[in-house]
Amino acid sequence: MNRREFLKSSSAAAAAIGLSGLPLPWSAAYAASRSDTLLLISENGPNNLDIQGVGTNRPGYEASWNCYDRLIGYGTKTLEGGGVSYDKDKIIPELAESWEVTPEAITFTLRKDAKFHDGTPVTAKDVKWSFDRSVTVGGFPTTQMAAGSLLKPEQFEAVDDYTFKVMIVRPDALTIPDLAVIVPCVFNSELVKKNATTDDPWGLEYTKNNIAGSGAFKVEKWTPGTEVLYVRNDDWKCGPLPALQRVIWRTIPSAGNRRALVERGDADVSFDLPAKDFAELKKGGKVTVASTPISNGMWCIELNVTKPPFDNVKVRQAIAYAVPYQQIMDAVMFGEAKPLFGGPSNMVETTAWPQPTAYATDIDKAKALLAEAGYADGFETTISFDLGQGITSEPLAILVQESLAKIGIKTTIDKVPGANWRGEMAKKSMPFMINFFSGWLDYPEYFFFWCYHGQNAVFNTMSYQNPEMDKLIDGARAAAAAKDTAAYDEDIKKMISLAWDEVPRIPLFQPYLNVAMQKNIDGYVYWFHRQLDYRSLSKS
Amino acid sequence: MLRNVVRRLAVIIPTLIGVVIVTFLLTRVLPGDPAAYFAGPTADAASIEQIRHNLGLDRPLPEQFISYVKALATGDLGNSLSTGQPVINEIRSRLPASAELTLFGLFFAIIIAVPLGILAAVYQDSPIDHFCRVVTTAGVSLPVFFTGLFFVYIFYYVLGWAPAPLGRLDVFFIAPPNITGFYLIDSLLAGDLETFQAALAQLVLPALTLGLFALAPIARITRASMLSVLSSEFIRTARASGLEPGKVIIGYAFRNAMLPVVTTLGMVFSFLLGANVLVEKVFAWPGIGSFAVEALIQSDYAPVQGFVLTMAILYVALNLAIDLVYGLIDPRVRMEG
Numbered sequence: 001m002n003r004r005e006f007l008k009s010s011s012a013a014a015a016a017i018g019l020s021g022l023p024l025p026w027s028a029a030y031a032a033s034r035s036d037t038l039l040l041i042s043e044n045g046p047n048n049l050d051i052q053g054v055g056t057n058r059p060g061y062e063a064s065w066n067c068y069d070r071l072i073g074y075g076t077k078t079l080e081g082g083g084v085s086y087d088k089d090k091i092i093p094e095l096a097e098s099w100e101v102t103p104e105a106i107t108f109t110l111r112k113d114a115k116f117h118d119g120t121p122v123t124a125k126d127v128k129w130s131f132d133r134s135v136t137v138g139g140f141p142t143t144q145m146a147a148g149s150l151l152k153p154e155q156f157e158a159v160d161d162y163t164f165k166v167m168i169v170r171p172d173a174l175t176i177p178d179l180a181v182i183v184p185c186v187f188n189s190e191l192v193k194k195n196a197t198t199d200d201p202w203g204l205e206y207t208k209n210n211i212a213g214s215g216a217f218k219v220e221k222w223t224p225g226t227e228v229l230y231v232r233n234d235d236w237k238c239g240p241l242p243a244l245q246r247v248i249w250r251t252i253p254s255a256g257n258r259r260a261l262v263e264r265g266d267a268d269v270s271f272d273l274p275a276k277d278f279a280e281l282k283k284g285g286k287v288t289v290a291s292t293p294i295s296n297g298m299w300c301i302e303l304n305v306t307k308p309p310f311d312n313v314k315v316r317q318a319i320a321y322a323v324p325y326q327q328i329m330d331a332v333m334f335g336e337a338k339p340l341f342g343g344p345s346n347m348v349e350t351t352a353w354p355q356p357t358a359y360a361t362d363i364d365k366a367k368a369l370l371a372e373a374g375y376a377d378g379f380e381t382t383i384s385f386d387l388g389q390g391i392t393s394e395p396l397a398i399l400v401q402e403s404l405a406k407i408g409i410k411t412t413i414d415k416v417p418g419a420n421w422r423g424e425m426a427k428k429s430m431p432f433m434i435n436f437f438s439g440w441l442d443y444p445e446y447f448f449f450w451c452y453h454g455q456n457a458v459f460n461t462m463s464y465q466n467p468e469m470d471k472l473i474d475g476a477r478a479a480a481a482a483k484d485t486a487a488y489d490e491d492i493k494k495m496i497s498l499a500w501d502e503v504p505r506i507p508l509f510q511p512y513l514n515v516a517m518q519k520n521i522d523g524y525v526y527w528f529h530r531q532l533d534y535r536s537l538s539k540s
Numbered sequence: 541m542l543r544n545v546v547r548r549l550a551v552i553i554p555t556l557i558g559v560v561i562v563t564f565l566l567t568r569v570l571p572g573d574p575a576a577y578f579a580g581p582t583a584d585a586a587s588i589e590q591i592r593h594n595l596g597l598d599r600p601l602p603e604q605f606i607s608y609v610k611a612l613a614t615g616d617l618g619n620s621l622s623t624g625q626p627v628i629n630e631i632r633s634r635l636p637a638s639a640e641l642t643l644f645g646l647f648f649a650i651i652i653a654v655p656l657g658i659l660a661a662v663y664q665d666s667p668i669d670h671f672c673r674v675v676t677t678a679g680v681s682l683p684v685f686f687t688g689l690f691f692v693y694i695f696y697y698v699l700g701w702a703p704a705p706l707g708r709l710d711v712f713f714i715a716p717p718n719i720t721g722f723y724l725i726d727s728l729l730a731g732d733l734e735t736f737q738a739a740l741a742q743l744v745l746p747a748l749t750l751g752l753f754a755l756a757p758i759a760r761i762t763r764a765s766m767l768s769v770l771s772s773e774f775i776r777t778a779r780a781s782g783l784e785p786g787k788v789i790i791g792y793a794f795r796n797a798m799l800p801v802v803t804t805l806g807m808v809f810s811f812l813l814g815a816n817v818l819v820e821k822v823f824a825w826p827g828i829g830s831f832a833v834e835a836l837i838q839s840d841y842a843p844v845q846g847f848v849l850t851m852a853i854l855y856v857a858l859n860l861a862i863d864l865v866y867g868l869i870d871p872r873v874r875m876e877g
Contacts, residue, residue, distance in 0.1 A: 225623045
């Protein structure tokens with residue numbers, strides 16, 4: 001039975017059911033609405049529909065993004081290489097119609113026609129409640145809010161029904177960008193409060209399984225681990241009404257099957273493909289493929305500077321010269337990544353980020369540097385990586401291992417299961433890691449704040465602490481807040497140059513986010529959160 | 541008979557208590573920190589601690605155990621962090637999916653393996669015996685994920701005969717009203733033949749994959765057991781008395797050869813129920829095996845404990861059922877009490 005017959009028979013069945021009056025109201029609509037329905041497949045589904053919940057996974061962010069509204073959003077721009085991306089420099093209204101920024105506060109005027117899915121109007125007290133919630137519940141949402149200096153409920157004030165004020169506690173260029181990420185979304189406060197309990201005053205249990213928002217889509221049915229079924233919110237006011245009426249999001253764990261489904265034309269969009277499948281699908285030409293460099297993201301080799309011999313900068317540089325960069329690009333990434341090596345100089349000339357180091361594979365130079373450091377005969381160490389990312393990091397580790405053997409460094413490979421990786425990172429005991437990091441907010445000082453700053457956050461796996469670096473990072477943040485472009489550029493260039501010269505972390509490449517879709521799908525936009533936005537998609 | 545059942549059930553209780561303790565301890569001994577895992581990408585030490593506290597993982601082990609047992613007594617198996625749902629609901633909705641797949645796979649295996657085993661024994665060293673050998677060797681040696689992907693490639697991707705491997709139902713069908721949890725049965729009960737057909741179409745490939753794997757031990761045991769019975773004296777007598785071959789083979793030989801076959805069936809079934817993880821993964825089947833493995837990878841304790849407990853109960857029940865079936869097949873092993 002082919003697909004057409006399948007659909008035909010199902011609509012016949014649906015009609016028959018409709019006549020017999022059985023309670024299956026959606027069937028007829030389903031079969032008829034194939035052209036307004038998007039079938040999306042990906043490896044994992046959400047574990048929570050609320051980004052402010054405990055341990056919400058990345059697919060959960062997608063549900064939150066599409067079903068809730070924020071005060072403000074990002075505009076889009078066309079990228080040089082084609083394709084459309086969010087624009088970090090263009091803030092557009094969402095629930096807020098307009099806003100006014102003074103050194104003390106940001107005052108938002110809310111649109112008056114926005115309604116939650118249950119029909120209650122969105123007011124400033126809902127915004128206040130939602131923001132209070134995000135800075136109080138702890139965990140990831142609270143950390144993310146803090147990244148924009150949004151720290152405590154006292155900062156937020158509902159002036160009247162449609163005026164909302166955010167007090168500024170310290171000048172921070174990231175405050176406004178941080179208000180446009182997924183976390184500060186607006187909840188229907190009365191609805192959630194009604195379903196809250198004394199143990200759970202913020203109603204996290206309720207929002208885990210129910211949407212209490214005003215966003216462009218509603219979750220009609222969620223079968224955890226299997227499927228999410230969205231319908232469009234026809235009353236959405238915060239932007240142009242989405243073209244898609246329904247989105248069906250199925251979890252397909254097997255990468256091979258995801259590929260078969262999209263190649264056969266049964267699935268409309270396959271999200272987040274492995275590099276190999278992407279390269280082959282592109283060559284096959286049956287489907288449209290889109291790939292966008294993941295903003296503010298890099299794969300790196302990270303060397304723990306508290307563990308000898310990696311405390312010696314010459315040893316780190318020797319390793320940076322021994323990495324088989326091009327081989328990694330070809331064999332691991334199938335050419336589908338942006339190289340971050342072989343640049344003109346480690347003393348960088350631009351503030352572009354991420355940008356390449358001057359390192360390139362040069363075994364003789366590596367040997368010489370190692371000899372200078374007093375390790376002419378090499379040493380032994382362990383390469384660790386997250387098995388959850390094994391599809392990239394495992395072949396990468398093997399190539400690095402082979403290459404290091406050439407300069408006398410003997411390595412064993414330690415595969416750390418996904419569940420343990422974060423814990424191992426926090427311990428800062430691994431000497432040599434292959435790892436990926438990306439920041440939502442696309443600013444170099446944001447990356448450096450997490451990964452190089454002496455505050456020694458969990459992502460500074462190298463335990464790199466250098467007062468000079470801290471001064472540059474803090475300086476860049478202050479300059480950004482003061483809008484002092486010259487000082488900012490100066491600090492950023494110095495900061496990157498210092499990082500490249502001292503190489504506690506050896507950049508390898510900037511990966512792409514890969515998506516395959518049918519040729520009749522239009523309007524794909526890359527987002528910093530690396531999840532799919534259904535609002536701009538259309539199907540012809 | 542009834543007293544026997546009751547006595548057997550009484551023996552189960554200590555087994556289950558043991559299972560509860562062991563799984564609780566095992567999941568705690570495993571390396572991995574669920575709090576760090578679920579704290580997300582930009583978590584700092586404080587937020588990890590906060591999540592640890594929310595999950596109750598900062599309390600001493602005995603205290604955690606007591607609250608676990610208390611909850612268990614009320615039928616609460618805890619919450620799964622990876623899907624965000626109560627474990628009991630997950631098991632309730634996923635067990636039928638796995639059971640439907642496994643039973644169907646086993647059904648496939650039986651209708652092929654048993655006749656094949658009998659024929660191979662009756663016509664020993666004939667082409668059919670060699671064929672049986674090839675099939676069973678292939679069944680054991682081909683890993684299920686390979687046969688699964690291979691079937692998908694041939695029957696879905698190349699030929700287009702099979703529906704898209706999208707789980708239990710095509711996306712444009714609605715699951716039948718939940719009565720037994722078995723889509724085939726529920727759709728028939730609802731009188732919805734289209735859904736029945738769609739569910740059956742989705743089931744065929746994964747069940748075949750699983751069946752091919754289960755086929756080998758059943759065919760081998762059937763053949764071996766038939767061979768030994770066929771060479772015994774009462775068969776020679778039956779043949780000498782001029783009984784027709786069909787009656788001799790099915791009526792006398794096979795009935796006597798059935799005991800080991802039933803034992804193997806029981807083992808294969810319980811083994812398949814847990815081991816069809818790979819088939820579930822390949823076919824996006826929302827079953828219990830893939831759920832448990834996912835949970836294990838994420839150090840998500842509650843589903844792992846729930847899964848092991850469910851499996852233990854199933855296994856014990858299955859063994860009991862098989863023992864009772866023995867008695868029906870062969871009066872000589874009927875339990876005395």
